[in-house]
Amino acid sequence: MDFEIHPGLYNYAVVVMLMMAGLYIVITRGNLVKKIVGLNVFQASVFVLYITMGKIIGGTAPILEDGFKVYSNPLPHVLILTAIVVGVATTALGLALVVRIREAYGTIEEDEIQRQDESR
Template sequence: MSDALGLYNYWIAIFLMMVGFYNVIASGNLVKKLIGLSIFQTSVFLLYITMGKVKDGTAPILGDGYDTFSNPLPHVLILTAIVVGIATTAVGLALVIRIQEHFGTIEEDELIAQEDSP
């Protein structure tokens, strides 16, 4: 039971990652793929933040009456990762807009069909 409690957060994080990952691979819509990618990445953040938490700790900001702090390092890493995530999403979406303009669709199967019959 302690196992289950101690790892619950990780399992959910993994579950969420896989939902996102599934969407990236399975979805035929280019926007939906990016949504999946964004969920995938966000869930990885959860993995990091979870490991930074310490029992009975508090946010790593110096204040009176607190002496147990959660680890600030994962927070810093994830701040960076969030930026990377939004950057990727933005570039991806810009590509999607251009694809729509040129090919008139953002469904993967239709795009492939266009390739085959020029």
């Protein structure tokens, strides 16, 4: 097992760091709004992962034009375009749930909700 990291792989290290930060927020923070922000951070790190994989050094944006031969891969762009919009839809649904939980319990802190459930 060798942990020698190629210098061309630093983008993955950045993505993993952002991803783990988002995961850490989701695990440790009890506030539901902050959990959703953590999910968004996680999500954006996945977007960055895909877009960096599609990049070619010396390439240009995938819009056909005379004088350019090398284009970045358009397929990850399309997938992430879809993922961003779907991500906002899920975020909106999550936030609607948060608002509804607040109306039912009067709080958006996870441990207080659990305590109310147990004493019920």
